[in-house]
Amino acid sequence: MAKNNTSGAGGDWIATSGDSIGTGPDRSRRQCVPIGRCGEGDAVVMKKDASRVASLLAGLLVVGLSACAEEGTSMPSAADVQRDAVQFLSRSEQVVNVPWKDIPEPILEQCDDGVRFVYSAVVTVDNDAKANAAELAMFWRSEGLSVSPSVTDFGSRGNTIYAATAHRDSGPRAAYQLSVISVAIEITSECAPGAVDDDDE
The missing domain is CATH 4.10.240 (CD2-Gal4)
Incomplete structure (x- = not known):
């Protein structure tokens, strides 16, 4: 018009x-x-x-x-999240005085936005499981993680399991499982771009 x-x-x-x-x-x-x-x-x-x-x-x-x-925030790279997870595993191992092996190869898991890397360090050794679990939980809380511990008593030597999961808004997550004959720590990285199949190419 x-x-x-x-x-x-x-x-x-x-x-x-x-x-x-x-x-x-x-x-x-x-x-x-x-x-x-x-x-x-x-x-x-x-x-x-x-x-x-x-x-x-x-x-x-x-x-x-x-x-x-x-x-918006950009997703960290695969190299960055692996580095953070390995460093956090190393610092966690220093809390428990047992003969740890070399840093293990990660297992890849699919996540909503890509892939994450899971590092599991396991040692079979006599240890004070209750005290070591308490030390790990204290350390992770000092690193800003929210820790959820549990104790399961199976009634025989070596079958009392001290376990916990720990997480925070960003950065690696963690978990432990200890008995008087073994120590296991698992560190899971943040999500990074990629897919589980990429590791096979």
Whole structure:
């Protein structure tokens, strides 16, 4: 619809119908609404004004999308999560004074956003399971993990199991299982891009 403006009582107006502006008996006057001041006969809404509005809205949309992208957090790399898990396993092993073996190869598990790496360190050795479990739980809490311990007594030597799981919002998760004849610590990395099948290629 073409829009023109006219002047009337109370200021300038914009015509809103498709008829011509006129005051004579054979000219129909369009319905008008007030606008800002314009010269008589000038077009009120120009194509270039519409283009400017469209450009402004597009710019605002781009800014908004960019801001949303900046607020998101990127997923850590597979190398980063493996490094963090191995370091956390090493520090956890230092808490329990037993002859640990070399860092084991990880088992890959699929997760919602990719793959995670599970490191399980197991030693068969006589030890004070109750004290070692308490030390591990204390250390993990000092690292910012929430620890959920449990004790299961099977009624015979070596069959009292001290276990726990530990997690936090970011970083590796942990678990332990100890008896008087064995110590096991499991560290699970964060999720990283990839798939379990990638390790076979």
